[in-house]
Amino acid sequence: MFTLAGLRIPVIAAPMAGGASTPHLVVAVGEQGGLGFLAAGYKTPEVLERQISAVRGTTTHPFGVNVFLPQAPASDLAGVERYRRALEPQALARGVTLPPSRSDDDWFAEKIDLLVALRVAVVSFTFGLPSVDVVARLHQVGTSVVATVTSVEEARQAESRGVDALCVQGPDAGGHRGTFHTADRPQNIPLPELLAAVLSSVGLPVVAAGGIRSGSQISALLDGGATAVQLGTAFLRTDESGAPQAHKNALADPRFTQTVITRAFSGRAARGLLNAFITEHDAGAPWAYPQAHQLTAALRADAGRRGDADGLALWAGTGYRDATAEPAADVFTRLWQDACVRVAT
Structure with a gap:
């Protein structure tokens, strides 16, 4: 089974629903030693299957798929x-x-069936927690399961559900906050503090996410106990991003x-x-x-x-002004090299 500790470089491209996370972006990040993610949100199972096939037809590196949990009726x-x-x-x-x-329900059951059949390396969940049965089905085919959390309480609930790792999302993140319930008002605890609180409360590997845009942040979060860091906005303007050009320009x-x-x-x-x-x-x-x-x-x-x-x-996350229009590999490499320099000094 894939583990975050097995990444050559502990940097993840966040799943960005709505088109930004393309197979090309997933492949580019994976080829650099990180972990790319497809976003299953708002896609039909057929489109998701085609994108998974596109990634597998281009690279042998592991990658992940993010799934939205169905929400209670309004x-x-x-x-x-x-x-x-x-x-x-x-x-x-x-x-x-x-x-x-x-x-x-965003074809939730059909997407789980598809991901089980295709044995994707990593499946992460946002907007809640998968059932124990869903976690078990994914584990049976060797898939690592990650839950997105925004608080210590959510982290504890996720650990009890049997997931393998947590993606801890801080308040500076772009896009949707991953709270478990639609009407939840997200907390504003800075990511380093939230990371420390979660690590002291659960025994799972943790991915730190939200507003990360520099090598100094990457090195500090890894030093703070994160197993990996996840960046989204940093990749929005890249050549491989599928974000609309008007969105890229606005950044x-x-x-x-x-x-x-x-x-x-x-x-x-x-x-x-x-x-x-x-x-x-x-x-x-x-x-x-x-x-x-x-x-x-x-x-x-x-x-x-x-x-x-x-x-x-x-x-967009709060660090949107640092997003650059260039190949994703260049963004990835520059940020990681800067993080390594910070560690060395």
Whole structure:
């Protein structure tokens, strides 16, 4: 079974749902000695299978797949409908039809069946914990299981579920916070402090994640007990990233001056660049995932086609200004070399 300790270089490319994490990015990171991740979120099992095949057709290095846990049905259905009415003028102006809201498990059972059949080296979970049965099925085929956690309590629950490692996500992370419940308000404990608290409470290997953008951070977190570190935003502008060009450009655009936690796009807490959509809609968005995500999907797709960064979910960690437009291998190598220099000195 794969273990994090077996990585030649303890650096992981975060799974970024929505298209950023491509097979090309996974391969590039794996070839450098790290661990790449595909994001299963929002993909059909058929698309996920094709991406797994694409990676395996290019490299023999291990890689991971991240899966979203199904969420409890939204309790604020009235809030979802109010949000629909608030979005309708914008949709009408763009010629976009808002889809009906519905319960959606993101093909969870089918994806687990697929990952068991394909014997992927690592499967990580976000937005909750897999059942003991799911963990056992993955273990039976030699798959290592990782749980995303944002607090000590979540880490303890994950350990009791029998997972092999934890991805500890700090508050500076871009994209969705991995809290177990949709309406959870994420904690703001700095990553180094959260890492130390988790390591003192559980006996599992830990991946440190969230806002990591420099070699000094990498070396400090590894010195602090992390088995590996995970970076997402650092790879968003790379050649291999599948993020929309408008998203890549926004990370370097001086018009966008800060990141904020918002539920405007998905109904769940997520960090992204403050733009016009967030300014207009965050206050009225319900805590309702995936219903709010479904409502805004067509608007986001339209913004992507038009290259309108003010209508996109510009997920980004707090260190977004350090993201560079170059091959992923160059980003990986530079950060690791800098981390090694910091350790040597």
